[in-house]
Amino acid sequence: MITSENKTPISKIGEFKLIETLTKNIKINNSSTIKGVGDDAAVLKYLNNNTLITTDLLVEGIHFNLIYTPLKHLGYKSVIVNLSDLCAMNATPKQITVSIAISKKFCVEDIEELYSGILSACKKYNVDLIGGDTSSSLTGLLISITAIGEAKEEKIVYRNGAKLNDLICVSGNLGAAYMGLQLLEREKVIFADNSKVQPDFLGHEYLLERQLKPEARLDIIKTLETNNIFPTSMIDVSDGLSSEILHICNNSKVGCKLYLDKIPIDITTCNMADEFNIAPEVAALNGGEDYELLFTAPLSDYEKIRKIKDISIIGSITEDSFGKKLLDSKGNQSDIVAQGWNGLTE
Amino acid sequence: MITSENKTPISKIGEFKLIETLTKNIKINNSSTIKGVGDDAAVLKYLNNNTLITTDLLVEGIHFNLIYTPLKHLGYKSVIVNLSDLCAMNATPKQITVSIAISKKFCVEDIEELYSGILSACKKYNVDLIGGDTSSSLTGLLISITAIGEAKEEKIVYRNGAKLNDLICVSGNLGAAYMGLQLLEREKVIFADNSKVQPDFLGHEYLLERQLKPEARLDIIKTLETNNIFPTSMIDVSDGLSSEILHICNNSKVGCKLYLDKIPIDITTCNMADEFNIAPEVAALNGGEDYELLFTAPLSDYEKIRKIKDISIIGSITEDSFGKKLLDSKGNQSDIVAQGWNGLTE
Numbered sequence: 001m002i003t004s005e006n007k008t009p010i011s012k013i014g015e016f017k018l019i020e021t022l023t024k025n026i027k028i029n030n031s032s033t034i035k036g037v038g039d040d041a042a043v044l045k046y047l048n049n050n051t052l053i054t055t056d057l058l059v060e061g062i063h064f065n066l067i068y069t070p071l072k073h074l075g076y077k078s079v080i081v082n083l084s085d086l087c088a089m090n091a092t093p094k095q096i097t098v099s100i101a102i103s104k105k106f107c108v109e110d111i112e113e114l115y116s117g118i119l120s121a122c123k124k125y126n127v128d129l130i131g132g133d134t135s136s137s138l139t140g141l142l143i144s145i146t147a148i149g150e151a152k153e154e155k156i157v158y159r160n161g162a163k164l165n166d167l168i169c170v171s172g173n174l175g176a177a178y179m180g181l182q183l184l185e186r187e188k189v190i191f192a193d194n195s196k197v198q199p200d201f202l203g204h205e206y207l208l209e210r211q212l213k214p215e216a217r218l219d220i221i222k223t224l225e226t227n228n229i230f231p232t233s234m235i236d237v238s239d240g241l242s243s244e245i246l247h248i249c250n251n252s253k254v255g256c257k258l259y260l261d262k263i264p265i266d267i268t269t270c271n272m273a274d275e276f277n278i279a280p281e282v283a284a285l286n287g288g289e290d291y292e293l294l295f296t297a298p299l300s301d302y303e304k305i306r307k308i309k310d311i312s313i314i315g316s317i318t319e320d321s322f323g324k325k326l327l328d329s330k331g332n333q334s335d336i337v338a339q340g341w342n343g344l345t346e
Numbered sequence: 347m348i349t350s351e352n353k354t355p356i357s358k359i360g361e362f363k364l365i366e367t368l369t370k371n372i373k374i375n376n377s378s379t380i381k382g383v384g385d386d387a388a389v390l391k392y393l394n395n396n397t398l399i400t401t402d403l404l405v406e407g408i409h410f411n412l413i414y415t416p417l418k419h420l421g422y423k424s425v426i427v428n429l430s431d432l433c434a435m436n437a438t439p440k441q442i443t444v445s446i447a448i449s450k451k452f453c454v455e456d457i458e459e460l461y462s463g464i465l466s467a468c469k470k471y472n473v474d475l476i477g478g479d480t481s482s483s484l485t486g487l488l489i490s491i492t493a494i495g496e497a498k499e500e501k502i503v504y505r506n507g508a509k510l511n512d513l514i515c516v517s518g519n520l521g522a523a524y525m526g527l528q529l530l531e532r533e534k535v536i537f538a539d540n541s542k543v544q545p546d547f548l549g550h551e552y553l554l555e556r557q558l559k560p561e562a563r564l565d566i567i568k569t570l571e572t573n574n575i576f577p578t579s580m581i582d583v584s585d586g587l588s589s590e591i592l593h594i595c596n597n598s599k600v601g602c603k604l605y606l607d608k609i610p611i612d613i614t615t616c617n618m619a620d621e622f623n624i625a626p627e628v629a630a631l632n633g634g635e636d637y638e639l640l641f642t643a644p645l646s647d648y649e650k651i652r653k654i655k656d657i658s659i660i661g662s663i664t665e666d667s668f669g670k671k672l673l674d675s676k677g678n679q680s681d682i683v684a685q686g687w688n689g690l691t692e
Contacts (some may be wrong), residue, residue, distance in 0.1 A: 034396060036637040038597075039505050040434040040581060041400035041495070050380060051397055054387035055492060057445040057479040088386040099490055121629055133403040137488075144479075144490035146401060149387070160387050235386060251384075 002066055018108065019134055019275035022115045026129050026209035030094050032150065033128045042130035044095060049150040054085040060140035068184045068199075069111055073212040074143075075117025081238065083125055083216035084291040088236040091151035091160070095130045099144040101137035114143075115116055125218060130310035155230075157295070162233040162252035166296040168315040169231075169305060171220045173264040174241055175280055178287025179272040180204070180211030186276075206268050209266065214291045220310065221293075227304050231295035240286040243338040244294045245315075246324060252296075255322035258336065261329045285326075286339040353453035364454065365480055368461045372475050376440050378467045378496065380475045388476035390441065395496040397432055400431035401660075406486035413427070414530045414545075417456055417573030419558040420489075423461025427584065428493035429471055429562035430637040434582035436567055437497035441476045442468065445490040447483035460489075471564060501576075503641070508579040508598035512642035514661040515577075515651060517566045519610040520587055521626055524633025525618040526550070532622075552614050566656065567639075573650050577641035586632040589684040590640045591661075592670060598642075601668035604661035604682065607675045632685040 010018055023037045035043040044051070058064060058078050066074075083093040098118055099235070102111060122129050140337045187199035201208060217236075224231065233252055235244045241263065249256050273280035296317055297305060305311055318325075324336040355362055369383045381389040404410060404424050429439040430560070444464055448457060468475055474495070533545035547554060563582075570577065579598055581590045587609065595602050611626045619626040643651060643664055651657055664671075670682040672681075 018464055034499070035502075035504065041398040041437065041493075043435070043502055044397040044399065045499065046392055046397055051390040051392055051494075052387040053390065053441070053443060053477060053492070053494065055443045055445050055446055055477060055479055056611050057481045057488075057490060059447050059483055059488075061482050061484045062447075062482050083425060085386040089389070095399070097399060097401045097492060099401050101408075131399060131401060133401055133490075135403045135405050136408050137405055138407045139485045140405075142405075142447065142483075142488055146399070146443060146492040147387075148397075148399065153380070153391070156389055158381065242409075247561070262611065298609065317527040333584075 001034040002105055003107070003108060004107050007109045010102065010106065010108055010111070013108060015134055018111065021108065025119065029126055030128050032094055033130055036128060036180045042095070042097070044148065046150050050153050050156065052086055052089050052091045052151060053057065053146060054080050054082055055144065055146040056085070056256065058143045060142065065188070066141070067188055069212060071113040072117035072120070075114040076121045076213055078143045078145050079118055079121035079127070080214050080216050080291060082145045083127065083218070084236040084238070086147055086149035087216050087221050088234050088293060089151065090155055090234060091149035092232065093125055093127050093147055093149045093218070095128045095148040097130060097146045098132040099134070100132070101142040103137045103140050106141065124309040125216065127130050157231045157234040159233050159235050159248050160251035162254050162296040162317045163250050163298070164254060164255050164317055164319060165297060165299045166317040167302060167305065167313050168245065168256060168258065168294070168296055169311050169313050170237070170241070170264065170292055170294045171217050171311055172290070172292040173266045173269065174237060174290050174292060175273070175283030175287045176207050176210035176266050176269045177214060177289035178283040179269050180207035181289070182276055183207055204268070204272065206266065207272055211289065214289065216291060216343060217293045223308060227302055227308065229345050230296055231297050231302050231326065234293060234295035235292055237290045237292045238288055240288040240339065241294065242285045242336050246336060246338050248294065248296065249324050253320050255318040255320050256315055256324050257318055257322070258326050262312060262314040262324055264312040348451055348456060350451070350453050353455045356448065356452065356454055356457070357566035359454060361480055365519050367454065368457065371465065374474050375472055376474050379476055380439050382474060382476040388441070388443070390494065392496050392527065396499050396502065398432055398435050398437045398497060398502070399492060400428055401433070401490065401492040402427050404489045409561030411534070412487070413534055415558060418463035418466070421460040422424050422467045422559055424489045424491050424513045425464055425467035425473070426560050426562050426637060428491045429473065429564070430582040430584070432493055432495035433562050433564050433567050434580050434639060435497065436501055436577065436580060439471055439473050439493055439495045439564070441474045441494040443476060443492045444478040446478070447481040447488040448487050449483045452487065452594065458581050471562065480498040503577045503580040505579050505581050505594050506597035508594050508600050508663045509644070510600065510641040510663055511645050512578050512663040512666060513645055513648060513651065513659050513664065514591065514602060514604065514640070514642055515638045515657050515659050516583070516587070516610065516640040517563050517639055517657055518636070519612045519615065520583060520636050520638060521619070521633045522553050522556035522612050522615045523560060523635035525573045526553035527635070528622055529553055529618060532558065550614070550618065552612065553618055557635065560635065562637060563639045569654060573654065575643055575650055577643050580639060580641035583622040583636045583638045583640055584634055586634040586685065587640065588682050590683060592684050594640065594642065599666050601664040601666050602661055602670050603664055603668070604672050606672055608658060608660040610658040
């Protein structure tokens with residue numbers, strides 16, 4: 001929760017000084033960054049590879065709730081959601097710009113906290129912060145990040161390349177971020193009813209981390225490259241498996257068969273889903289915010305993929321006419337339906 | 347003003363349909379755009395030139411007031427402020443991404459109107475819209491645009507290259523956008539007092555256009571190139587001449603001498619300033635939002651620059667120790683002080 005006790009109002013130091021404070025620790029690590037923060041525009045040099053650009057907007061009250069989201073985690077996550085999009089193109093993230101709009105309830109120390117999370121993600125992924133904009137807002141906090149990456153043209157993976165009989169694969173496990181959110185929401189309600197009750201998070205660290213401090217699967221990109229696996233299509237799981245596989249199928253003009261019991265779900269996700277009386281598969285299919293990579297690869301890569309610990313094969317690509325189907329262990333088929341967990345907030 | 351009469355609520359069509367509606371008319375015109383809207387990231391190919399990136403955030407109630415700003419103009423202007431930053435680096439704008447957060451008061455038709463302005467600016471400046479993000483907002487409208495451009499490395503102009511004895515030059519005229527804003531604010535107050543009084547804008551079209559529909563001076567960039575004039579430093583006038591010349595001087599570690607009576611001010615700006623009892627020079631020095639280009643060039647280019655109609659020579663670069671001075675026609679000197687017209691809202 002945001003309090004202003006013993007903190008510095010932003011009005012006291014003004015915009016220029018705030019920017020100076022936030023940018024003074026920024027270091028440039030990539031040789032493709034010619035000029036970072038401090039001019040009308042940043043300058044990049046990508047002379048041998050293609051440049052990739054993606055952008056995401058995070059709005060207080062829509063995408064995050066500061067009652068249970070530490071600002072440092074929020075900063076970290078706002079970078080990750082962008083880097084994840086670059087990974088989903090098989091590209092390497094190199095730079096970001098960060099624009100924020102802040103209302104009066106935030107003090108200098110709050111924004112420094114947010115930036116420490118942003119810079120921590122930059123450091124971990126070797127990404128340079130090269131520019132941005134700072135503005136006031138009449139209500140709450142807004143973060144708009146644009147990420148820039150590079151890839152050789154022939155290595156870029158789009159959503160539209162899935163082919164008949166391709167394997168459908170996903171990294172890590174799904175549904176954990178969603179169950180982490182449910183847990184946070186539950187404790188928020190309990191806390192609102194009785195502020196003396198302290199939140200009960202013991203043993204749920206993994207779910208909370210998946211929700212509050214996700215990672216971009218750059219490691220998977222590298223593993224695939226090392227193993228000479230070249231995905232035919234790829235997308236990151238931000239809106240839930242159902243929504244993402246439909247994007248791949250619709251863009252590639254193919255159908256698919258997903259095996260419900262092959263979807264990787266962590267045991268802690270199952271336990272929490274059980275507590276909430278939710279089927280864990282529902283969290284995986286519709287939960288979102290896992291930032292895992294969903295991709296298709298040629299059937300001939302089966303042996304190579306099977307050996308990689310953190311990748312699961314969950315289905316295969318069919319003719320378009322087959323439709324997009326989910327098969328349970330009894331052989332029952334149902335249509336896959338996109339049910340993003342939050343309408344206008346992709 | 348935003349009304350919902352005979353319009354379609356966004357909730358009725360949902361996010362995906364809204365994005366489809368907004369992006370269906372987007373055309374790609376630049377060969378450097380390999381893949382635009384529709385995947386996790388856009389793909390660009392800048393193999394021979396450097397890539398430049400800039401970003402600006404516009405927040406309702408801070409940067410614009412929808413009582414007197416038509417959404418189409420707002421869309422146009424939000425693109426222009428970014429393209430202007432690229433021009434200030436001597437770069438050619440090529441692509442933009444557009445992220446918007448919208449509250450419930452906006453209908454589909456409103457956002458289409460906003461986009462028609464965005465696309466109109468793209469068309470005029472031959473820029474491709476290649477991606478973005480759409481989100482809800484709890485209050486008002488927020489627009490975050492990132493612009494990408496290209497330039498040969500040796501042609502890029504930074505803020506820090508001004509040299510002793512360089513000429514200080516500015517394009518067009520200054521203060522008009524600020525007087526346009528004063529006029530709009532005055533009519534807003536009158537309208538609030540008595541809604542039967544219609545705003546009196548006759549004869550003030552130029553000032554209103556400078557405020558509501560500014561242009562980026564890509565033409566000046568081209569004129570300078572044609573005339574073999576290579577600026578040593580450059581910045582666009584978004585916060586007022588005072589603030590911008592100080593940026594150049596501080597970054598270049600030099601001083602300057604600006605001649606008050608050389609600052610180009612349009613006659614309509616003078617007239618309106620007179621009506622408001624403001625010295626027109628104050629509007630030029632501190633008004634901002636003119637999006638003209640302020641640059642320095644070697645003294646040896648004097649004859650070439652003098653002949654260009656839309657560029658004024660307004661001063662010269664001095665030793666740092668001289669300070670940053672304004673000289674009036676009587677020879678009185680005063681220090682140049684940055685007085686951006688709006689604290690945290692660059």
